[in-house]
Amino acid sequence: MTWSIVLPLVIGLLFQRIGTGTIVAIGALCVGLSDSPGTWSEKAKGLIGGSFLNTIAAIGMAICIQWPIIAALYLTIISFASAIISIFGNRATMIGNSVLIAISLGVGFGEPISDLPSLALYLLAGGLWYSLNSLVLWQIRPYASIEKLLGECYVLMSQYFKIKASLFNGDISNDAQNKLFQLQTQIDHKQEEVRTLLLTQRSALQGATPLGRSLILLLRASTDIFEKASATHYSYQELSKQFKDTPLLPKMSSIFNDMGNNLAYLGKHITKRKPTGEIPRHLDDFKEVQDIFESLRDDQDRVIPIDVFAEVKNIIRNFNRIDRTISETATYTDLKNDNNKGFANGLILPNFITSTDQGTLKDHLTINSSHFRHAIRISIAMLLGYVVANFLDLDRGYWVWLSISVILKPSFAITKQRMLQRIIGTTFGIIISAILLKAFNASHIYIIFLLIFGVGTFSTLSKDYRLGMMLLTPFILLMISLSVPFTEKIALYRVIDTALGGIIAFLTSIFIYPEFxxxxxxxxxxxxxxxxxxxxxxxxxxxxxxxxxxxHNYKLARKKAQLANANLAVSFQIMLNDPKNNQVPSSSLYEFIAASRMLFAHTATLASNAERLSKKHPIPDLQNFIIDIQQQLNSIIEGIEQQKPIEIIPNLSDHLTMLIEETEQIKKEREEELSNNIKESHLIKILSDYVLITNQFMRISKNVKFMGNYANELILG
Incomplete structure (x- = not known):
């Protein structure tokens, strides 16, 4: 982005055609803002098509601006069209946004109509120049964006591991639990983003390149590691209570933390496309923790129940699996590894691409469509911005529309958040600009700052919008100042324009078909x-x-459950920024999401052990329990759909009675063995197996009941 925008400015300065260079740079900026990862053909169509659309829309506005009524009508129609094309997906949404920005930057405003064709060519050239850069870079490194996202996914998992490690070490605060939930949501969405991009690459699906095979294996490994990490869930308060003042939990925390460090190490190497080399196992650490575990378990004076030890043994076993998986994952970073050829391993990879069928344009030309309502909102807001700017006779009033175009989003909550972030970011950005422009008055110095602000802006804009705007504002103002003088008065106008645009966007969002x-x-x-x-x-x-x-079916179901939980969590966070009278009871919804997350965690624990335990200990009597759980979950769905009270099945765990009794019997026998100083026994493994199965199904029944109760609270308000 920075290279494509700044180079035309440098050439313009060298040949004393800075005005032309600025128009080319604006063309590159607008198209660059619509760029998004994808296949080469998708990018080519989006970038080249966007270059022409931006040019036509911007020059059309420059022609119409001379006649206020025609300009108002044109702005309204273009704004509606730019918003409604979002039905065709994320790339179309970004192209629509870039069109709104292009018509709001004032390109050609006030110029004679005879000069507009040449301006159009310069604007188009800027868009095509950026397109060329982006497409050539894609050809050189087609997987670069995927590697970056996948590396970020591993770094997020590293953070997840570190917080979870702190739970084993006694940090069981609500803040830690909330941070875990937030990270789960981020990881789920990051994996889905990687999955969508990677599985739409034909060469990756076919395994035609070593890098494609490697990335698919790394993606698969990330979902397996994350599932196993979710399976480590336990009552940390109970653990802390039972093993207080022993070295067991600190040692377990240390191991989990070290595994988190290994994930961060993997993430950085994936981003850089470098083999990690061998990541050594924590075998000595596991031996040490096993020795501590056995000494505590075999202590004749112990008061800790034997089933708690059985549970901890399962956690340690799961740690071991995670450690082994991380070590194996490191081998996937070596593109020469022959084992990478088994990248699909029986999975039908295209089935894992999430369907995004939005329907046809005709389907959405109705007030029932959220896309149509947003298009109405943004066209009205842009029209209001135009009218207000003209009524107040603002200098360069099109900055009001520019603010509206980037602030107004389909959701009221996001619009409110964007308004505050943009006003704060722009204000600080203008202060920075004023200081720089007052301190320096040399074009070559401006170019240096443009490079700094450009890289900063396009590295942060999608992650921290407020910081991104703080950097983008001086970037654009410095770019324009190369050809147009910048004064303190203009700086004040820009702040006023931004505030007006934010207020109009906010009011439109809350009064015109509000989307809560x-x-x-x-x-x-x-x-x-x-x-x-x-x-x-x-x-x-x-x-x-x-x-x-x-x-295949199990991993597909796992992926859908992860993504659905993540989407619900994001929806909850957005809702908290809506007006109170347009919220469901937040505490009940939060508890429902927490119970749903726990249901996933306990199911994941069963999944991690399914092949081993189901063959050793088949339990036909579980069928009735499974039917009851399915019936209760389906009752929740029906109750939410029809907004009627949900019938809670009493004692969901009744069908587990035989399993519980058998576990208690094995526990009793093992306690007798230990009282007789029998340390080694076949009952050790049997007990840990039965405790794992029984506890997970018991916790599943409890959390499903919680989900039903909290869903009832949501229905009854």
């Missing part, structure tokens, strides 16, 4: 519950002994 998250919450709850039911059914049925784990 409460309208979407129910669908998100239903999808999360339905996908949780499918994931549970795929895994739990295996434990009856009637079927084997179908890896």
């Amino acid at each position: 998250e409460i309208k979407k919450i129910n669908n998100k709850i239903i999808e999360a519950t339905r996908s949780a039911c499918s994931y549970f059914s795929e895994v739990a049925t295996v434990y009856t002994g009637y079927s084997e784990l179908d890896e």
Whole structure:
């Protein structure tokens, strides 16, 4: 982005055609803002098509601006069209946004009509220049954006591991739990983003390149590691209580933290496309923790129940699996590794691409469509911005439209957030600009600052909008100042324009077909519950002994459950910024999401052990329990859909009675062995297996009941 924008400015300065260089740079900027990862053909169509659309729309506005009524009509129509094309997906949405920015930058405003064709060519040239850069870079490194996202995913998982390690070490605060939930949501969405980009690359699906195979294996490994990490869930308060003042939990925390460091190391190497080399296992650490565990378990004076030890043994075993998986994952970074050729391993990879069928344009030309309502809102807001700017006779009033175009979003909550971030970011950005422009009065100095602000802006804009705007504002103002003098008066006008645009966007968002998250919450709850039911059914049925784990169907169900939970969590966060009278009871929804997350975690624990335990200990009696859980989850879906009270099945765990009794009997026998100083026994493994199975199904029944109760609270308000 920075290279494509700054180079035309440098050439313009060298040949004393800075005005022309600025127009070319604006063309590159607008098209660059619409760029997004994807296949070469998708990028080519989007970038080249966007270059022409931006040029036509901007020059059309420059022609119409001479006649206020025609300009107002033109602005309204273009704004509506730019917003409604969002039905065709994210790339179309970004192109629509870039069109709005192009018509709001004042290119050609006030120029004679005879000069506009040449301006159009310069603007188009800027767009095509950026397109060329982007497409050539894609050809050189087609997987670069995917590597970056996948590396970020591993770094996020590293943070997840470190916080989870702190839970084992006694930090069981609400802040830590909330941070875990936030990271889960970020990881789920990051994995989905990588999955969508990677699985739309034909060469990756076919395994035609070593890098493509490597990235698919690394993506698969990230989902497996994250599932196993979710499976480490336990009552950390109970653990802390039982093992207080022992070295067991600090040692477990240390191991988990070290595994988090290994994930960060992997993430950085994935981004740089460098082999990590061998990541050594924590075998000595596991031996040490096993020795501590056994000494505590075999202590004749211990008061800790034997089933707690069995649970901890399962956690340590899961740690070991994660450690082994991380070590194996490191080998996937070596593109010469022959084992990478088994990248698909029986999975039908195209099935893992999330369908995004939005319907046709005709389907959305109705007030029932959220896309149509947003198009109406933005066209009215842009028209209001135009009228207000003209009425107040603002100098360069089109900055009001520019603010509206980047602030007004389909969601009211996001619009409110963007308004505050943009006003704050722009104000500080203008102060920075004023200081720089007063301190320096040399074009070559401006170019140096443009490079700094450009790299800073386009590295942060999507991650921290306020900081991005703080850097983007001086970037644009310095770029324009190369050809147009900048004064303190103009700086004040820009702040006023931004504030006016933000206020108009906010008022339009709240009064014109407001889009509150409460309208979407129910669908998100239903999808999360339905996908949780499918994931549970795929895994739990295996434990009856009637079927084997179908890896493809199970992993597909897992992916859908992860994504549905993440979408519900994001919807909840957005809703919290809506007016109070347009929210469901937030505490009940939060508890529902927490219970749904726990249902996923306990199902993941069963999944991690399914093949091993289902063959050793098939339990046909579980079938009735599974049916009850499915019935309860389906009742939640029906209750939310029809907004009627949900019937809670009493004592969901009744069908687990035989399993509980058998576990208690094994526990009693093992306690007798230990009282007789029998340390080694076949009952050790059997007890840990039964404790794992029993506890997970018991916790699943508890959390499903919680989900039903909290869903009832949501329905009853």
